[in-house]
Amino acid sequence: MSQPLWQKDGVRIDEGIMRFLAGDDVLLDREFFLHDIAASKAHVEGLARIGVVSADEAAALARELDALAEDFRAGRFVLDEHYEDGHSAIEARLTERLGDTGRRVHTGRSRNDQILVATRLWLKERLEALETHCRAIAQVCLDRAAQPALPLPGYTHLQRAVVSSTAMWFAGFAEGFIDDALRARQTRAWIDANPLGTAAGYGVNLPLDREHVTAALGFARMQVSPVCAQLSRGKFELAALEALSSAMLDLRRLAWDLSLFTTAEFGFVALPAEYTTGSSIMPNKRNPDVVELLRASYAPVAGARTAIEQLLSLPSGYQRDLQFSKGALVAGMRHGLMALALVPDLLARMSWNEAAMRAAIEPSMYATDVAIEQAAAGVPFRDAYRAAAQAAASAGAGRTPEASLAARVSPGAAADLRLDELRARLGRLDG
Known part of the structure; x- marks a missing residue:
């Protein structure tokens, strides 16, 4: 050395x-x-x-x-x-x-403000990548939501509940990832502050041209107080990981759905062959390993966030403990972004099994429709609810999934997905 x-x-x-x-x-x-x-x-x-x-x-x-x-x-x-x-x-x-x-x-500088500014520039790049991945996922979801909707059982408590649709499923994740993209952008704007020139946290006896350096490095503003610059180490990294965690939570729920929907018991979804692997001993198996690891990918990001958070029980000023934040930050951001990058192609190429989804829609899933129709006709809702509950087994008589979905006219529901509104929201991120 x-x-x-x-x-x-x-x-x-x-x-x-x-x-x-x-x-x-x-x-x-x-x-x-x-x-x-x-x-x-x-x-x-x-x-x-x-x-x-x-x-x-x-x-x-x-x-x-x-x-x-x-x-x-x-x-x-x-x-x-x-x-x-x-x-x-x-x-x-x-x-x-x-x-x-x-x-x-x-x-006029210290290794303290050197690592602060290098990390800040690195984080800005990673948050831009996070926004890009989330926007790409949202776009695929919107594209697929615009395709002819197929009936899909809607679940609560993992029990069959009401008739839903593939379009509603995709629209839901589209909006979630639009929000995640916005959060990535807002976090990037929040940390877009130049700490270079704060030295070891107390400034130096030179009239450093910090305004020029801020502009030269493309920062939106200067982090004025040297003390604040030191206090921000770890805190800004946590903010970036929290933005990533938001997207990873949505990814975890999406992957959970696909994990269930690809089982023989559900049979709703078929994955592209590249996203599955074989068993080392059972010749009959194709396993959704990629989806399972996508589901697990929240854990490394959450672990990185926890590791940095545990370092921050510190007084003001630089402490060497903060060196350990780098490994957690790099590992968490790298894994999360790598996972998100796989999702657009997976969602674009997965296929629905319409027959299996229709077969899973049972008569009782129309009971809510019956109750609300009665309430709309003037029957007190609790009376309509009880009557529909008593006749749940026959609620589907003469009904079809398509009719149920067409009647769901509340904003955002199957008959009024408001995809144009979601596209406009995604489009505003281009500005």
Whole structure:
């Protein structure tokens, strides 16, 4: 490992302690490295604007930072255990190439605001990806909801309840994922604040041009207070994971439905072959493993959120505990986004078994229709309810699923899905 930035003369570094301190930090920093480089370049521009580095020095530093980014992308520079972390790797590379000019890059900043800004830029990208995935899922659901509706049993308490439809099922998840996309966008706007220039949490005795750096990095605003910038570490990560968790909760319920609907007992849905696997011992089996793992994918995201939350029982100012937030954040965001990316194709290609769904609609499922029709005709609802309950077994006489669905005219119900309204809501996210 290269010499730590904080190394003092006469202090021996114990290798075991150093391994514990570093942990997987340098490997995790691969996620943030390009953002760290971009922030370093903007920081150099800011230093040049206040005369701390010359124009020639700034140009040389920018040139070498660009070269480092390109080398990293191409695999010519590997961020590994030779370095304590990504921040020290950047400074080591610049010093190797530029000597004392390279050592000037850290003027006016700390590793604290370096990781804050790199993580913030990374989170903005991940929240944009989250919004994109949720919008794609919602669009597929809207497209399929617009297709001719098939009767589908509606369940409460996992018991057959009323007649529903495939269009209602898709419309319900469409609206849920539209809301999830909006939440991702709102969370991204909330965390879109530049912490670079707050140093270790108390500012520095330089007139840093933080406004320029904020604009150069594409942030909507500057995080003004250095103390607040430190307090936001972990809190902003939690907000991003909470936005992801919202989508994963909807995905978990969707996957639960598909898990049930693909069983032989239901038989409502057939999955594309690529989304199933075979048994290692039972030749007759095709298992919905992808759907089951989609159902389970909320757990890693929730675990990441809990891990970070448990770190935040801290006083103000930076504490080294926060280093452990990186691993949880990266793992949770990576898994959740990977799971969501699979969903649009799955929903576009799954197929319904109309015969099985019709066979599962029994006469008693029309009892609610009967009660409401009687109430609409002037019978007190409780009287109509009791009469329909007593005659539930014969409630379906002369009735069809199509007629039941056509009569469901309340806004959002089967006869008035309001898909145009949902499309407009999704379309507003394009603006």
